[in-house]
Amino acid sequence: MRVLCRIWLDKNGKAFGEGPYNLLKRIEETGSLSRAAKEMGISYKKAWQIINNCERRLGFKLLDKRAGGKKGGGSLVTEEGKNFMKSYEEFRDEIRDFVEKTFQKYFGKDNWSLKN
Amino acid sequence: MRVLCRIWLDKNGKAFGEGPYNLLKRIEETGSLSRAAKEMGISYKKAWQIINNCERRLGFKLLDKRAGGKKGGGSLVTEEGKNFMKSYEEFRDEIRDFVEKTFQKYFGKDNWSLKN
Numbered sequence: 001m002r003v004l005c006r007i008w009l010d011k012n013g014k015a016f017g018e019g020p021y022n023l024l025k026r027i028e029e030t031g032s033l034s035r036a037a038k039e040m041g042i043s044y045k046k047a048w049q050i051i052n053n054c055e056r057r058l059g060f061k062l063l064d065k066r067a068g069g070k071k072g073g074g075s076l077v078t079e080e081g082k083n084f085m086k087s088y089e090e091f092r093d094e095i096r097d098f099v100e101k102t103f104q105k106y107f108g109k110d111n112w113s114l115k116n
Numbered sequence: 117m118r119v120l121c122r123i124w125l126d127k128n129g130k131a132f133g134e135g136p137y138n139l140l141k142r143i144e145e146t147g148s149l150s151r152a153a154k155e156m157g158i159s160y161k162k163a164w165q166i167i168n169n170c171e172r173r174l175g176f177k178l179l180d181k182r183a184g185g186k187k188g189g190g191s192l193v194t195e196e197g198k199n200f201m202k203s204y205e206e207f208r209d210e211i212r213d214f215v216e217k218t219f220q221k222y223f224g225k226d227n228w229s230l231k232n
Contacts, residue, residue: 091222106207
């Protein structure tokens with residue numbers, strides 16, 4: 001047996017969670033919303049809606065969209081977005097560790113549940 | 117902003133979580149699977165499938181079904197089921213508290229997120 005956990009931030013609806021985080025992470029790596037969307041197997045439009053929805057609920061910009069120049073347009077994660085991602089990572093990791101530890105405490109090997 | 121969290125136990129698929137817990141809680145209160153199902157707005161068949169699926173994955177019986185006598189049949193939560201529910205409650209409550217505390221630490225009032 002194992003424990004699974006899903007956490008998300010909510011503000012009149014989903015404001016941030018693992019999906020938007022993964023999308024932002026790929027935008028950071030590729031510098032491009034369309035490449036990030038392709039990597040995740042979602043449409044450009046869908047990716048844009050995800051980011052837009054988060055920005056609206058969080059109340060600040062996550063992406064800085066550059067108009068196309070010689071090398072075409074690109075997207076950069078804003079400073080505020082980077083700070084937010086870092087906070088989210090630490091927040092999520094602390095919770096994951098605690099959930100695993102608490103699962104072991106109640107349902108782990110030395111506990112009654114595996115005797116059944 | 118607030119944090120939402122969903123936890124469940126998994127063993128080759130969902131083995132236990134808030135839904136089955138609520139169903140068992142109502143069976144305990146009413147002594148009847150069909151009354152519990154009605155209260156939750158699900159069919160008797162669906163309720164039975166939920167319990168059956170949990171029992172199969174957890175590896176022990178949650179319900180003790182009584183054949184109908186003068187007062188008709190009923191369902192009792194087994195001793196093992198009661199112990200399991202108690203462990204699950206404590207496990208879930210500890211995690212909820214920690215998630216809320218960690219949310220406050222990273223995204224609470226005195227943190228940067230509300231300045232945005």
